[in-house]
Amino acid sequence: MASYSVGDCSRRGLIVRNEINIKLPSLSVNEGMARAAVAAFCVQADPSATELADIKCAVSEAVTNCIVHAYRDTIGEIQLRVRIYNEGLVNIEIKDRGCGIEDVRRAREPLYTTDAEGERSGMGFTVMENFCDGVRVTSRPGKGTTVTLTKRLQDRFSAT
């Protein structure tokens, strides 16, 4: 398989096998499309049904955060970048240029939400953390937020 290396991951011996970039406006109707597109792209890495469901759910949470929080009173652009590496590693970056998060640690606490009247459960980051192997959040108030999800797919053929 042809491969191409991008950025710093080549240092860790990881090779990017494939990559997609998606830009979409922060309309709630796009939530389903965003997770379906990411899932469809990830199928080539041979995930199990559960792993694919995990990815869909985590992406849905991150994209919903952009729509509900980052671009609360406006419509802005959400950027998704999905990379498939060797050794079954999937990396999904969800980036917005919205309001940013003042206190990332607090935002990640279970049941914490700033949107009480909107009936948000405050479980978004908890879901991402439970369904992914890594969740990195970088945010600057007034500038935007980038959430990076990492999922390590199990190799079902080198069985235990």
Added chain:
Amino acid sequence: MIKTKADIAIRVHADVMDVRLPCEIDHHSAVRVRRMIDESICAHRPKTLRIDASGVDFMDSSGLGLLMGRLSLMKKLKGELILSHPSPAALRMVRLAGMERIITIETNK
């Protein structure tokens, strides 16, 4: 209007209101589902709200918000909420939030 699996279905008989959730519950669909359920609750004032989640293929934390909100609304009306036959996708989310301790779940088993 044609009712498909993708759509919500609401039926009221006596003081029981049955709701079948659509196959995908995310933030986008939850807004509409919530509005339809709440309108029907206000109109019929049921004692029991039974939410059938058997056909839910996808649910994210928006579904938890939906269930928590309906639970507190039914408590306010001195009624009860039953989660009926939750699909694996729905049950997984409910368990992640520890909601199986505060919500009545009805299954065949």
